[in-house]
Amino acid sequence: MIIAVDAMGGDKAPISEIEGAIAATKSLDVKVALVGPESVLKQALSKYKYNPEKILIESAPEIVGMREAPSLAIRKRSSSIAVCGDMFSEGKAQGMVSAGNTGAVMATLLVKWRTIKGVARPAIGSLLPTTSGVVLLIDVGANVDCKPNYLLQFAQMGKVYSQHIIGIENPKVGLLSIGEEESKGNELTGEAFDLLKNSKLNFFGNVEGKDILTGVVDVIVCDGFVGNVVLKFGESIGAVLIKWLRMEFEKGIFTRLAGAFMKRGFMKIKKKIDYAETGGAPLLGINGVCIISHGKSTSKAIMNAIRVATEFVNHKVNEHILEEITNNHTM
Amino acid sequence: MIIAVDAMGGDKAPISEIEGAIAATKSLDVKVALVGPESVLKQALSKYKYNPEKILIESAPEIVGMREAPSLAIRKRSSSIAVCGDMFSEGKAQGMVSAGNTGAVMATLLVKWRTIKGVARPAIGSLLPTTSGVVLLIDVGANVDCKPNYLLQFAQMGKVYSQHIIGIENPKVGLLSIGEEESKGNELTGEAFDLLKNSKLNFFGNVEGKDILTGVVDVIVCDGFVGNVVLKFGESIGAVLIKWLRMEFEKGIFTRLAGAFMKRGFMKIKKKIDYAETGGAPLLGINGVCIISHGKSTSKAIMNAIRVATEFVNHKVNEHILEEITNNHTM
Numbered sequence: 245m246i247i248a249v250d251a252m253g254g255d256k257a258p259i260s261e262i263e264g265a266i267a268a269t270k271s272l273d274v275k276v277a278l279v280g281p282e283s284v285l286k287q288a289l290s291k292y293k294y295n296p297e298k299i300l301i302e303s304a305p306e307i308v309g310m311r312e313a314p315s316l317a318i319r320k321r322s323s324s325i326a327v328c329g330d331m332f333s334e335g336k337a338q339g340m341v342s343a344g345n346t347g348a349v350m351a352t353l354l355v356k357w358r359t360i361k362g363v364a365r366p367a368i369g370s371l372l373p374t375t376s377g378v379v380l381l382i383d384v385g386a387n388v389d390c391k392p393n394y395l396l397q398f399a400q401m402g403k404v405y406s407q408h409i410i411g412i413e414n415p416k417v418g419l420l421s422i423g424e425e426e427s428k429g430n431e432l433t434g435e436a437f438d439l440l441k442n443s444k445l446n447f448f449g450n451v452e453g454k455d456i457l458t459g460v461v462d463v464i465v466c467d468g469f470v471g472n473v474v475l476k477f478g479e480s481i482g483a484v485l486i487k488w489l490r491m492e493f494e495k496g497i498f499t500r501l502a503g504a505f506m507k508r509g510f511m512k513i514k515k516k517i518d519y520a521e522t523g524g525a526p527l528l529g530i531n532g533v534c535i536i537s538h539g540k541s542t543s544k545a546i547m548n549a550i551r552v553a554t555e556f557v558n559h560k561v562n563e564h565i566l567e568e569i570t571n572n573h574t575m
Numbered sequence: 576m577i578i579a580v581d582a583m584g585g586d587k588a589p590i591s592e593i594e595g596a597i598a599a600t601k602s603l604d605v606k607v608a609l610v611g612p613e614s615v616l617k618q619a620l621s622k623y624k625y626n627p628e629k630i631l632i633e634s635a636p637e638i639v640g641m642r643e644a645p646s647l648a649i650r651k652r653s654s655s656i657a658v659c660g661d662m663f664s665e666g667k668a669q670g671m672v673s674a675g676n677t678g679a680v681m682a683t684l685l686v687k688w689r690t691i692k693g694v695a696r697p698a699i700g701s702l703l704p705t706t707s708g709v710v711l712l713i714d715v716g717a718n719v720d721c722k723p724n725y726l727l728q729f730a731q732m733g734k735v736y737s738q739h740i741i742g743i744e745n746p747k748v749g750l751l752s753i754g755e756e757e758s759k760g761n762e763l764t765g766e767a768f769d770l771l772k773n774s775k776l777n778f779f780g781n782v783e784g785k786d787i788l789t790g791v792v793d794v795i796v797c798d799g800f801v802g803n804v805v806l807k808f809g810e811s812i813g814a815v816l817i818k819w820l821r822m823e824f825e826k827g828i829f830t831r832l833a834g835a836f837m838k839r840g841f842m843k844i845k846k847k848i849d850y851a852e853t854g855g856a857p858l859l860g861i862n863g864v865c866i867i868s869h870g871k872s873t874s875k876a877i878m879n880a881i882r883v884a885t886e887f888v889n890h891k892v893n894e895h896i897l898e899e900i901t902n903n904h905t906m
Contacts, residue, residue, distance in 0.1 A: 311756065375818055385753060388761035422716060422803040425642070430719035430800045453807030457815045469761045470801055472753040474808055476784030481812050484788045487706055 245273070246300070247553045248328040248337035251280035252307045253344030254541045258288050260343070264546025269298035271547070274554050277302045277337055279324045302327055302336075308348045310539065317348035318355055325349050329356040332532050339533030339553035341524065343541040349534065350386055350527065357532040360562055362569040364391075366529035367398045367468065368536060369405055370475055374459035380406055381420075381456070383468035384475045384525065390467040392435035395419070399445055400568045401528040402463035408559040409526075409552065410462070418451035418461035420470060426450070432467060440465075444572055524549030526556060529565065533557055576604070577631070578884045579659040579668035582611035583638045584675030585872045589619050591674070595877025600629035602878070605885050608633045608668055610655045633658055633667075639679045641870065648679035649686055656680050660687040663863050670864030670884035672855065674872040680865065681717055681858065688863040691893055693900040695722075697860035698729045698799065699867060700736055701806055705790035711737055712751075712787070714799035715806045715856065721798040723766035726750070730776055731899045732859040733794035739890040740857075740883065741793070749782035749792035751801060757781070763798060771796075775903055855880030857887060860896065864888055 249265055251258040258280055265276035277300040278285050285301050304327035306320040320326060325344060329352055331337040342349050350366065359366055367383035382402040387394060399417045406415035419437055421429035426437055428450060440447045448461045456464060456474065466474070524535040524545070533556050537549040556562075580596055582589040589611055596607040608631040609616050616632050635658035637651040651657060656675060660683055662668040673680050681697065690697055698714035713733040718725060730748045737746035750768055752760035757768055759781060771778045779792045787795060787805065797805070855866040855876070864887050868880040887893075 313758070375815060388753065420804060422719065422800055422807075427644070430798075433800075453804040453809070454811035456808055457811060466804075467761075469753055469764075470804055473751060473784040473797075473801055474804060476753075477787055477805055477808065478784070478812070480785035480788060481809070482816075484706060485813075485816060 245339075245554055245557060246275045246277055246331075246337045247550050248277045248279050248302065248331045248340040249546065249550065250324045250328050250340065250342035250344050250349075251278040251285055252304075252324040253342045253539075254537065254546075255343075255539050256541070257343070258285060260541050260543045260546050262288055262292060263543030264541070264550065265299055266292055266294045267543060267547040268550040269295060272551055272554060274298075274550065275300060276550060277331060279304045279327050279331070281305050281307070302331060304328075308345050310345050312345060312348060314345070314347040314351035317345060318351045323352075325352050326356070329353050329532070333357065338557045339535070341535045341537055341546065341549040341553055343537035343539055343546065343549075346385065346536055349536060353527070353530050353532060353534055357530050359529050360531050360566050360569065363397060363401070363529040363565070365394050365397070366527055367394075367401065368525050369402055369528055370471070370525045371410075371523050372457065372475075372478060374457050376459035378410060379456065379459065379461065380410070380463045381471050381475065382463065382465060382528065383471050385468045385472035386527070387468040389469075390432060392432060392439055395432070395436035395465050395467070396439040396443060397529065397569065399440060399443070399447075399463060399465045400572060401565050402465065403445060404561060404564045404568050405526060405528060406462045408561055408564055409555055412462045414446050415462035416448045416460070417445050417463045417465060418448045418455070420453075420456075420464050420466035420474075421450040422452060424450050424452065436465070524552050526552065526561075528561075531562065533562070576670075576885055576888060577606045577608055577662075577668045578881050579608045579610050579633065579662045579671040580877065580881065581655045581659050581671065581673035581675050581680075582609040582616055583635075583655040584673045584870075585868065585877075586641075586674075586870050587872070588674070589616060591872050591874045591877050593619055593623060594874030595872075595881065596630055597623055597625045598874060598878040599881040600626060603882055603885060605629075605881065606631060607881060608662060610635045610658050610662070612636050612638070633662060635659075639676050641676050643676055643679060645676070645678040645682035648676060649682045654683075656683050657687070660684050660863070664688065669888045670866070672866045672868055672877065672880040672884055674868035674870055674877065674880075677716065677867055680867060684858065684861050684863060684865055688861050690860050691862050691897050691900065694728060694732070694860040694896070696725050696728070697858055698725075698732065699856050700733055700859055701802070701856045702741075702854050703788065703806075703809065705788050707790035709741060710787065710790065710792065711741070711794045712802055712806065713794065713796060713859065714802050716799045716803035717858070718799040720800075721763060723763060723770055726763070726767040726796050726798070727770040727774060728860065728900065730771060730774070730778075730794060730796045731903060732896050733796065734776060735892060735895045735899050736857060736859060737793045739892055739895055740886055743793045745777050746793035747779045747791070748776050748794045748796060749779045749786065751784075751787075751795050751797035751805075752781040753783060755781050755783065767796070855883050857883065857892075859892075862893065864893070
């Protein structure tokens with residue numbers, strides 16, 4: 245299997261991408277095609293020891309900036325994103341990973357790959373840590389204004405991902421809202437509630453903001469605006485709490501001592517949070533395989549995203565999504 | 576000044592309400608009217624020492640349950656909520672505090688008090704702690720489906736509150752969205768952005784989920800659905816992190832020791848978070864004075880909400896809102 249990696253995507257590109265790719269080829273049965281400007285990649289790669297049969301270079305001279313408008317980015321036909329997409333379409337790669345401009349990745353792949361038959365909109369799922377495991381929050385930013393039927397499909401796609409990648413037999417699906425009762429919420433969630441209730445999904449009902457990290461459900465559905473706010477708020481809180489604690493701990497000798505002790509505990513918590521993050525966020529519903537990695541991805545995060553891409557292929561997630569959507573069509 | 580306190584509101588009613596009221600009369604120049612079933616309050620009060628000239632009882636035989644639908648609750652004309660509202664209308668109290676069913680409080684007061692002239696919708700503001708002070712998030716649940724103009728008015732009302740109650744001279748206002756660029760967001764935030772940009776407000780631009788707790792702005796505007804999800808998510812995170820840390824710390828003797836040391840730091844952080852919470856959430860834009868207290872309010876939270884109600888009256892917040900809305904009318 246070959247996974248194409250957008251080598252010019254993340255904040256630390258191409259270093260994280262190269263190191264992540266090399267690590268992946270060592271621990272997994274996979275070849276990685278690094279996609280980007282050939283000379284840049286060759287020079288950067290020359291500093292590493294790697295198996296040249298497993299690390300390939302695919303030329304893509306153009307680069308898409310992190311703040312570039314998707315509508316402009318899709319015109320760059322030889323960008324690292326576009327070339328990754330083409331490799332999949334031409335059968336040269338079975339999946340791709342990008343830590344680049346998410347909007348540009350989405351827009352480019354929608355043009356090249358389209359959606360899985362029956363899927364109205366692709367969505368980005370993100371794994372968050374819970375007290376008992378992980379929860380898939382979907383959508384976290386692909387669709388800011390949603391129709392009720394999109395949310396039903398996010399739930400169906402999230403269920404498939406949770407089943408085949410996380411290994412939950414009968415995933416519980418919650419609808420993110422502002423009260424437990426069916427009547428609580430906005431227009432969108434009110435209508436989505438009815439669709440979810442009448443579907444064959446294992447629908448738990450509404451969940452509130454306070455329930456996101458408690459593990460009461462396996463999949464939480466929301467529009468991409470709310471999901472993105474929650475995701476970014478959540479990502480920031482660890483750092484803020486640590487800053488506050490540090491401010492407290494600097495005040496006295498006892499607390500300073502405690503601070504030193506604490507470091508170990510915090511590092512483990514950080515790992516727990518990272519675990520979820522480094523898996524990468526699958527782009528679900530697109531007719532291809534793309535794992536979106538955080539812009540701040542480390543080499544470990546890239547390696548894990550490559551791993552998830554191979555699992556996505558091996559577990560035939562898209563076939564299962566097609567089946568789920570076809571058998572439970574509601575449009 | 577007399578503040579009416581819905582004595583049957585919170586989870587620990589009427590104990591928190593009674594103790595909070597007594598504490599308030601000791602530290603502030605205020606009288607408190609406890610509103611609820613007379614016999615219940617008289618009996619509960621009999622266990623306390625208090626100044627009977629400062630603690631009054633106002634009879635309200637009916638009670639509104641926490642899960643009661645607002646449409647049903649407003650029919651209870653002698654509920655503790657309704658009687659608090661009437662006391663204000665009749666000049667028997669200058670403000671009220673309730674830790675009860677927020678939807679019922681909103682609905683009841685909208686009927687009794689209406690909005691301040693020119694205000695389309697009242698909104699609930701909630702103070703969150705930041706690394707440098709507090710930020711007012713508005714709306715956190717009063718309006719789930721908003722029009723762009725509502726968000727502009729939330730910003731105007733939030734600005735007034737931040738100025739006159741928090742003491743920020745020229746509050747910076749941010750619009751909660753999913754990217755810093757003007758173009759990022761949904762339909763609602765796109766249109767609201769234009770209104771805010773063209774207003775006389777000190778508009779900072781979009782802020783993301785990650786910016787909420789960093790103190791980059793003093794007021795953050797959002798629709799009540801998103802605001803409520805963020806608020807409840809945020810409230811839950813402290814408890815979740817502490818649970819995770821505890822799980823880590825129970826694993827070894829060193830880390831267990833560290834856990835004991837840490838407690839002190841955590842208690843201070845908790846206080847920081849509580850500080851914001853215990854101020855109570857003002858209902859802004861309603862033509863009266865009502866501070867909404869958390870359902871889990873302690874006596875300290877009630878006392879602080881009473882204090883905020885007196886400040887709200889003394890600083891003539893509603894007059895300033897009327898002025899702000901009248902001078903910057905955009906409907």
